[in-house]
Amino acid sequence: MSELDICNLHVNVENRAVLKGVNLTVRQGEVHALMGPNGTGKSTLAYTLMGHPNYKVTEGEVWFKGRNILELEPDQRAHLGVFLAFQYPVAIPGVTVANFLRSALNARRRAANAEDKGMPIPEFRKMLKERMELLKMDHAFAGRYLNEGFSGGEKKRAEVLQMAALQPEIAVMDETDSGLDIDALRIVSEGVNTLRGPHLGVLVITHYQRILNYIRPDFVHIMLDGRIVETGEADLALHLEEHGYDWLREKNGAVMA
Numbered sequence: 001m002s003e004l005d006i007c008n009l010h011v012n013v014e015n016r017a018v019l020k021g022v023n024l025t026v027r028q029g030e031v032h033a034l035m036g037p038n039g040t041g042k043s044t045l046a047y048t049l050m051g052h053p054n055y056k057v058t059e060g061e062v063w064f065k066g067r068n069i070l071e072l073e074p075d076q077r078a079h080l081g082v083f084l085a086f087q088y089p090v091a092i093p094g095v096t097v098a099n100f101l102r103s104a105l106n107a108r109r110r111a112a113n114a115e116d117k118g119m120p121i122p123e124f125r126k127m128l129k130e131r132m133e134l135l136k137m138d139h140a141f142a143g144r145y146l147n148e149g150f151s152g153g154e155k156k157r158a159e160v161l162q163m164a165a166l167q168p169e170i171a172v173m174d175e176t177d178s179g180l181d182i183d184a185l186r187i188v189s190e191g192v193n194t195l196r197g198p199h200l201g202v203l204v205i206t207h208y209q210r211i212l213n214y215i216r217p218d219f220v221h222i223m224l225d226g227r228i229v230e231t232g233e234a235d236l237a238l239h240l241e242e243h244g245y246d247w248l249r250e251k252n253g254a255v256m257a
Contacts, residue, residue, distance in 0.1 A: 002065055002081065002169045003027040004049075004201065009060035011041075011048050018044045020226035022060070028169055029198040033212055033237060034205045036223035037245055042205045043087065045223075046174040050074050050084040064170065078104075079111035083168035085159040087175040091147040097158060098128060098142040101165045108166065131164040135191045153184025160191040163200075170201045177211040189214030209241040222248055 004026045011019035018041045026032050036042050048055040049062060051074035061068045069077045092100065106118035119127070132139055137157065147155050156176055163171055173192070177185055192202065192215050204215060212220075212234065220236040221228045224245065229252045230236065 001028040001198070002201070004082065004170045004203075005063040006045075006049075007061045007063065009045070009048070009062065010058045011044055012056045012058055013044060013054065017058075018055075018226055019048070022223075022226070022228055024203075024221065024228060026170055026201045026203050028201045030219065031196065031202045031204065031215065031217045033215075033217040033220045033234075034203060034223060034228075035207065035220060035237060035240060037207070040223045041226040042223055043174055046084060046172050046203075046205055049077075049082065049172055051077055075107070076111070078166075078168075079108050081169035083163055083166060083171040085156070085163065085171065085173040085176055087178050089147050089155045089159055091145070091150070093145050093148050095146050096143055097146050097161070098125075100146045101128065101142075101162060104162070105165060128165060131161060134194055135161060135164060137161065151184070152179040153181070153187060156180060156184070156188045157191060160188060160195070164191075164195055167199070169199065170203070172203045172205070174205050175207065176204065177206055177208065185211060186214060209237050212237045224248055224252060 006022055006024045009019050009022040010017065022041075022045060024032070034042055034045070044055060048057065051072070057070055062070050064082060065080055067080070069080065069082065072080070102119065102124050105124070109116045109118060128142060129139060132142065135157070144150075147158060150158065159176070176188060180188065189211060196202070204211065204217065206212070217234050217237070220232055220234060222230040222236070222240065229248055
């Protein structure tokens, strides 16, 4: 089974050290939750994993399928099977959800085989219909322009649909619960749980326990001051919800940025 192995990762943003030695392994079939207060480096980790140019790696490696993906371009990381669900997905006027997904899927196929001519349209339509039915989505959604005029919940559902269509091996979900009401959170979480299985590893980045009431993690990690300072099972998130971060600050002597 594939695994994403983050080793001693240090990252600067605008000449300020944000990540200060992150070690974390996410395997297919596992769901990990990464929690921590604002400014501690959670989203920095997500964007660094996918190769955002504003995040400068100063030390460390990230291994996936025998390659240090820090040496690869963002599209190459995606072609290998790493996926990022954005906290604030961008609208792309004039590009339908269906056309976007077909382009992304064909790009990944061609990266694996340069002679691949792409998925035939009838086959793609059948696959997309099946994925949308699996996620209980209206088929009309595929004909809308990507994220244009979407509610917060619709944007996050579009991200989950991308996961369903592209079938990554490792998915990083950056604060998927941000801006969602309870109903939207439940619907999005149900979509993630539907895709959950032995071939998908998920890293859920969040501030709050509430999404973990719907997506139960196998492991919970707490980040303070750019480092993972505590790891446990699902009940660690409940303990954090009840007691806050002070006990961890005292235990680790961490100073918040």
